[in-house]
Amino acid sequence: MLQASSTRQIAVTVNAITKIFGEGDNSVVALEDVNLEIKENEFFTLLGPSGCGKTTLLRLIAGFEHPTSGNILLYDQDITFLPPYQRPVNTVFQNYALFPHMTVRQNVSFGLEMLGRAKSEIKETVDSVLNLVRMEELANRRTSEISGGQQQRVALARALAPRPKVLLLDESLSALDYKLRQDMQLELKRLQHETGITFIFVTHDQEEALTMSDRLAVMDEGRVLQVGGPSEIYNYPKERFVAEFIGDSNFLEADVTSVNERLVRIQFYTGKEFEVPAFRDMRVGAHVTVAVRPEQVTLSNSLDAATFTGVIENMVYLGTHTHYIIKLSNGSEFTAHIQNLRGHDRQFEIGGAVGIALDPATIQVLKD
Amino acid sequence: MAETENTSSVLAAQSHQVAIEASRRNKIRNFRLLSMPALIVLTIGAAGPLLIMLVYSFLKAAPYGGVVWEPSIDGWFGVFLKKDIFDGTISIATAHLSILWRSVNLSIQSTLLALILGFPTAYFIATRSVQTRNLWLFLITIPFWTNLLIRTFAIMQVIRDQGIINNFLIGWGLIESPIEMLYTDFAIMLGMTYVYLPLMVLPLYASIEKLDFRLVEAAYDLYATRLRVLWRIIIPLVRPGIVAGSILVFVPSLGAYVTPRVLGGGKHLMLGNLIELQFGQGRNWPLGAALSIFLLCVVMGALLIYVRVAQRGTTEHV
Numbered sequence: 189m190l191q192a193s194s195t196r197q198i199a200v201t202v203n204a205i206t207k208i209f210g211e212g213d214n215s216v217v218a219l220e221d222v223n224l225e226i227k228e229n230e231f232f233t234l235l236g237p238s239g240c241g242k243t244t245l246l247r248l249i250a251g252f253e254h255p256t257s258g259n260i261l262l263y264d265q266d267i268t269f270l271p272p273y274q275r276p277v278n279t280v281f282q283n284y285a286l287f288p289h290m291t292v293r294q295n296v297s298f299g300l301e302m303l304g305r306a307k308s309e310i311k312e313t314v315d316s317v318l319n320l321v322r323m324e325e326l327a328n329r330r331t332s333e334i335s336g337g338q339q340q341r342v343a344l345a346r347a348l349a350p351r352p353k354v355l356l357l358d359e360s361l362s363a364l365d366y367k368l369r370q371d372m373q374l375e376l377k378r379l380q381h382e383t384g385i386t387f388i389f390v391t392h393d394q395e396e397a398l399t400m401s402d403r404l405a406v407m408d409e410g411r412v413l414q415v416g417g418p419s420e421i422y423n424y425p426k427e428r429f430v431a432e433f434i435g436d437s438n439f440l441e442a443d444v445t446s447v448n449e450r451l452v453r454i455q456f457y458t459g460k461e462f463e464v465p466a467f468r469d470m471r472v473g474a475h476v477t478v479a480v481r482p483e484q485v486t487l488s489n490s491l492d493a494a495t496f497t498g499v500i501e502n503m504v505y506l507g508t509h510t511h512y513i514i515k516l517s518n519g520s521e522f523t524a525h526i527q528n529l530r531g532h533d534r535q536f537e538i539g540g541a542v543g544i545a546l547d548p549a550t551i552q553v554l555k556d
Numbered sequence: 557m558a559e560t561e562n563t564s565s566v567l568a569a570q571s572h573q574v575a576i577e578a579s580r581r582n583k584i585r586n587f588r589l590l591s592m593p594a595l596i597v598l599t600i601g602a603a604g605p606l607l608i609m610l611v612y613s614f615l616k617a618a619p620y621g622g623v624v625w626e627p628s629i630d631g632w633f634g635v636f637l638k639k640d641i642f643d644g645t646i647s648i649a650t651a652h653l654s655i656l657w658r659s660v661n662l663s664i665q666s667t668l669l670a671l672i673l674g675f676p677t678a679y680f681i682a683t684r685s686v687q688t689r690n691l692w693l694f695l696i697t698i699p700f701w702t703n704l705l706i707r708t709f710a711i712m713q714v715i716r717d718q719g720i721i722n723n724f725l726i727g728w729g730l731i732e733s734p735i736e737m738l739y740t741d742f743a744i745m746l747g748m749t750y751v752y753l754p755l756m757v758l759p760l761y762a763s764i765e766k767l768d769f770r771l772v773e774a775a776y777d778l779y780a781t782r783l784r785v786l787w788r789i790i791i792p793l794v795r796p797g798i799v800a801g802s803i804l805v806f807v808p809s810l811g812a813y814v815t816p817r818v819l820g821g822g823k824h825l826m827l828g829n830l831i832e833l834q835f836g837q838g839r840n841w842p843l844g845a846a847l848s849i850f851l852l853c854v855v856m857g858a859l860l861i862y863v864r865v866a867q868r869g870t871t872e873h874v
Binding site (some may be wrong): 250271277278279283285286287289302303346347350 | 784
């Protein structure tokens with residue numbers, strides 16, 4: 189599986205892209221030395237908070253903006269400075285941007301008409317694309333007469349009709365309500381599978397990114413922090429921002445006590461030591477931050493064997509899980525999500541002392 | 557129990573409906589009251605004089621101007637036909653028709669020229685930053701501050717035989733003798749375009765400013781070149797502005813008086829001048845009145861056709 193994907197061709201290469209808006213004192217760095225390789229047929233997501241530069245990167249690939257430096261390749265072709273209408277790349281806009289003076293069919297036909305395709309071919313393609321997004325019955329409606337979800341489908345159909353090499357989706361689901369959004373997530377995956385087109389999807393919703401992407405890039409302040417598959421990003425966040433932005437994490441301080449080639453020993457304030465894989469140069473005595481997911485710890489009443497001890501400050505029962513907020517003996521807060529098992533309820537109580545046990549495999553050492 | 561509850565809720569809903577209806581009617585009444593002053597001014601200032609004109613057009617001309625209160629259709633007869641003073645033969649009033657034709661023709665030309673010049677101007681202004689926009693709009697309205705006659709005389713200075721353009725061209729040796737521009741149809745057309753250009757730019761600006769430029773981006777993204785984006789997306793979407801601007805330029809052009817008088821030199825009459833002539837030197841008020849009503853009908857007819865055509869375009873798409 190991994191091998192198969194690594195032999196896939198690279199569809200989009202983003203090469204050392206920097207984008208600066210404005211000049212002099214008013215200039216804003218939107219993207220800083222961004223490098224990405226997006227593979228053919230991949231569902232690739234750019235994930236980050238608003239203002240992280242993900243939409244700017246998308247607009248650079250679409251051709252609405254030009255980078256300050258660096259270049260963008262589509263397969264082997266340098267498209268950095270090509271106008272949008274010369275790139276085989278189409279966009280599904282955040283607000284859909286459907287042409288209000290045209291019907292659904294006219295909207296979907298537009299790209300093909302501009303490409304100068306024959307009338308019969310246009311009709312055939314538009315019919316099949318409308319069928320693909322299940323909008324054939326509303327083809328002659330005006331875009332103002334259809335619902336938000338339907339507009340979303342039309343926007344998708346319009347962008348897919350010219351069969352672009354890459355489809356760009358700019359926060360395309362964020363305007364939909366929760367249920368519709370989940371339907372469209374599945375729909376998008378299906379469309380990507382059926383068309384075989386490379387999708388580049390921009391979102392600030394980490395859940396959406398994890399469920400939909402083959403790979404994702406986590407961005408913040410104009411930089412790409414980490415690129416990888418959903419489970420890789422979730423389980424092995426390299427930086428604190430990534431661990432914080434995706435899922436919940438507990439951050440703990442530790443000291444490095446010994447270093448050998450592959451492993452380092454780290455010691456928590458409680459004196460407990462763990463051996464964890466070293467992924468960068470670490471000296472003995474160095475200070476590190478580690479991340480631990482709340483659902484990957486165990487709580488027990490036996491305090492001696494525990495890594496940390498603390499007092500339960502609050503607990504929230506959520507059916508499948510119970511969330512515990514624990515005040516550690518050094519005063520910091522620790523969150524644990526423990527699965528509820530029948531017959532084991534009421535094991536812990538607010539105000540009660542509790543021991544937290546860590547598994548070395550769940551400890552992720554972060555870059556400073 | 558359930559039934560009474562139902563009926564009471566229905567009653568409540570109904571009374572609520574009635575209350576809404578009543579407040580709406582109240583609002584309408586208030587609006588009527590508020591619009592009364594304007595309606596009174598319009599009635600006295602526009603409908604009244606029109607009615608007088610209509611009545612005059614069916615009366616007899618008094619020898620030294622004014623009317624004699626005797627019903628007659630001489631006025632309307634004179635609009636379309638003329639009687640030879642010597643042998644009394646009746647023929648079509650070709651002079652009037654050619655003036656009508658010139659008026660319509662020049663007005664259409666001015667409107668088109670104003671559109672061609674005004675569209676890029678309005679587009680330019682609408683795409684500036686908000687502060688700069690206001691400055692540009694201010695500059696566009698500056699000509700309104702100067703008297704129309706003075707502006708028209710200024711154009712005269714530019715295009716006359718010894719004017720700026722001809723002097724410049726002769727000075728550079730590009731032409732030997734001056735190009736005759738003043739006192740031609742061209743001069744009238746140019747003058748009207750200049751005078752009414754702001755009336756084209758302002759409604760165009762208002763509609764371009766409302767244009768969602770993300771639609772323009774979407775069209776670029778879908779392989780439309782700049783020209784095609786203009787033709788397929790921008791123009792259909794700003795059509796209301798184009799219609800409004802064209803009407804605002806065409807209507808006053810058709811009835812223009814000062815510009816054709818000054819720049820046409822009296823040789824090239826337009827309907828406005830012809831009407832003035834009948835009330836002045838012509839001493840034929842019924843004919844003047846009939847011509848005025850006739851002009852009104854031409855304008856209304858032209859607008860009706862224009863709006864019909866423009867709307868057909870919109871109903872196809874929007």
